[in-house]
Amino acid sequence: MAKDKDYKDTELQDPKITSPRTAEEPGPKPEKGEDSCCPPQHKGAGKDEEERSSFIPTVVSLVLLLLGIALDFFEVDWFSGYLRLTVFGVAYILVGSKVVKHAVTNIAKGNIFNEFFLMTIATLGAFYIGEYAEGVAVMLFYVIGEHFQEAAVARSRRSIKALIDNRPEEVSVLSNGQVSIVNPKNVNIGEIIQIKPGEKVALDGEMLSESSSFNTAALTGESKPDTKKKGETVLAGMINLDKLVELKVTSGYEDSALSKILKLVEEASGRKAKTQNFITRFAKIYTPIVVFLAIGLALLPYFFVDTYVFEEWLYRALVFLVISCPCALVISIPLGYFGGIGAASRNGLLFKGSNFLDLITKVDTVVMDKTGTLTEGVFKVQEVKVRCLEKDRFLALTAALENKSTHPIASAVVEHSGDAYKQLKVQDVEEIAGHGLKGTVDGKELFVGNAKLLQKFNISYAPEIEETVETIVVVAIDGKYEGYITIADQIKEDAVVAIKQLGDLGIDTIVMLSGDKDSIVQKVAGQLKIDKAYGGLLPQDKVAKVEELKKQGKKVAFVGDGINDAPVITLADVGMAMGALGSDAAIETADVVIQTDQPVKIATAIKIGKKTRQIVWQNIGLAFGVKALVLIFGAFGVASLWEAVFADVGVAFLAILNAVRLQRIKF
Structure with a gap:
């Protein structure tokens, strides 16, 4: 199974870091008293x-x-x-x-x-x-x-x-089969903690339990529960909704994502x-x-x-x-x-200084990354085309073989197919580098990969495969072409509304920059009605594009989330980062952090400014x-x-x- 390029050479554009993040320290605080016209303000927060x-x-x-x-x-x-x-x-x-x-x-x-x-x-x-x-x-x-x-x-x-400080004052620590109640400040990285249903998570950690749903509203503003699976990161401030779960602590109390956000706002x-x-x-x-x-x-x-x-x-x-x-x-x-x-904090936006509230009102050009900013940044099955078999049977056979691969595209196929594949017997699995997988599933010989895999075994296929823009998984059964599955990054629900609102606010130029291949970038730009779009860019190429806009006298806001977005976020007049799933580097260099990962919040930030x-x-x-x-x-x-x-x-x-x-x- 593969893209229409080498299977193992497939790159995931705009890689994400899901480890706990650190927020940039704001600049030096103005001194009160001697240089101010009013006496120093009473600071006694909590006193x-x-x-x-x-x-x-x-x-x-x-x-x-x-x-x-x-x-x-x-x-x-x-x-x-x-x-x-x-x-x-x-x-x-x-x-x-x-x-x-x-x-x-x-x-x-x-x-x-x-x-x-x-x-x-x-x-x-x-x-x-x-x-x-x-x-x-x-x-x-x-x-x-x-x-x-x-x-x-x-x-x-x-x-x-009150919007974000949801840190509980005690946590259940599991050690040698015994549970003890401890202040979160005294819990060390690597210790195991238990979170009961309805309980707030006190510390960032890695899921050790199979799965559970969490209310993430304190961090992202989203009321829709988020299901976390084994190995995924759970952040302090989330509320466990389902069952008793165990987490391996990955950050100290003061270094948790919630603590960093709270400090940033204050x-x-x-x-x-x-x-x-x-x-x-x-x-x-x-x-x-x-x-x-x-x-x-x-x-x-x-x-x-x-x-x-x-x-x-x-x-x-x-x-x-x-x-x-x-x-x-x-x-x-x-x-x-x-x-x-x-007001920005109430709307899931963190401004790292009041100067950026002024700067954002002068923005006339918004430049955005694609993956993770306008799209979900996760591979999803978009279309399934089958010749003879029933669709469910086709998906089950394909997923049974793909389940033997750890590739993200294989995972997307398996996730889409349901649980039927688990009943099928898989034998003689062979991975063919740069092509895909070959194996026997339920007594049938399957070939799952790119067009080169079918060419290697002299299996003819439909010409439309060569014309497909998205990543494609071609399937042959018993030496005959049976169909294909297209995989693509899904556009975020509010992306279209976000672009329209920016236009209504008088943003005269909207640009999309991405490291993804240009054909996919142009298709997404067409769907979103974006003025200009450029694909196949390296980080330095994105910097060059923004520099070009600034030389034209444009006031540029750049929105991104990946490590490769950090340089251009720094260069922009106003750098904005997607904060829920974005990388440390992007968030640290950004002037404004969008906690909800919603592109529509770009327009909200301008309105608030x-x-x-x-x-x-x-x-x-x-x-x-x-x-x-x-x-x-x-x-x-x-x-x-x-x-x-x-x-x-x-x-x-x-x-x-x-x-x-x-x-x-x-x-």
Whole structure:
């Protein structure tokens, strides 16, 4: 049995690795604090106690502020002088000490003009003119806004983790016939573990049991059960559906596929998008301009206003400074990208950085590998042609002989034929190199292989065999040609829809590159209505094709899954890898990993990128629009510090809600 080329020389294109995979470490995470306009974010993932304690100073400050305002309102005689200053001063220190500390630290390092500096001089100025309550309120509501941001980020992070962090806390280890319950972190590679029906798999392993069905939704998003057979890889996070099975552990706890994915998602926002970098650069120009405008607003009216009162114009300048704080931008933009990464994760897509959410919106050309990307990457029987025998009898005889071969094409025939072949007696099996198999099955002499096998034994066959594009298995019985079976890689169910959706999104060029023979590649391209297709390519040929497209000014996304796709994935503007069955090399070099192995997710990734960008720019427009309006009112004395505080906090809060909304959108 063979292709229409040498039987043993048949190559499987785009080889796959099914061993546990490692995800690429995202780039260096941006440092918070000194170079940021907002205080460092509370990281305590899983530290609920610490998170709750961080609210205590805020609550105490709020109580003292309300107490002070009430005593002022009722004009209590004894609430004055140093006592009044002490109450408001303690309230200020509780919420403002960290901001002041950051301002002083940054000034010492030469980084003067940032939000810490703005907040400090505005609030201390408010104390200077006796507006204690307003000075405290600026810091208090600023910190409350920070708590809202932290809560939104924590919620987003938890929702992402809930999608994929399915790691159980204990596992049953089988040793010397005894089962013991052990923490997965303490299980070594090579040990045997048992997985009960309904139990989640804690560690990657190789199936030792004959077979079982697994729910793989945590890893691939697919609800359809996946049957794993002896020798196949089972990944952590899958749920055993059928029977008690045994696995041989192939990866440590922290090296499991699920752990790598979880780490990748949690660190994905480490790479700043260009919009985020733009805001950082913008703040360095924006802040000093605002500070000097505020100084001018306080001092210049002395030369133009007859009834100049320094305290009045200083107050206006302080309002101007408070309004100018770019907190809404600093909060909402990173949160917008984090929301995009979360939305992508919900849809089975892992972006390795927020910069790729921006880059994917600029893509105008999508280049795809064939095997494993647009097709299943597994040989399947496509057509069975028989002359005289019944089809089932023909398949049983052929499968009985093919069962003696370990070749993938032989396995495809055996899998397609059912179990009838198991009842047939096979004798005198002879493998003829480069041709196929010869043997006796149920008393009949069978020849199963390529056309050269029949030619070798002077058996005539139908001319249509020479014209067949797919891999073909020719069968002769008792010296007479009886029929043939065509074997081909099956197109994925959603491949046609994927190509159409890309066209609808404005992708003007779609290209398919493959190492498979060109006749097969062109046939698949025709079925999928792909613009251009090239077959018979080596890895360096694929690189050359993508380089050619980039020289034409195209923004290229390449999607692949095999080891030979790694170089071109790296070269592309956006490299995408099929993550469920793809090779380590492809996944490590990719910028975006498609966990479901569905080509339709390419279009989904572009949609999420565009929606993320839209929401980020909505937040930028909202922040600048409201600030510009209130700045004008503040300069003319219409807006007080209270309006400034609520405007800044309100804009930040709306921006947060807008960013979180991204995770609720269905793509």
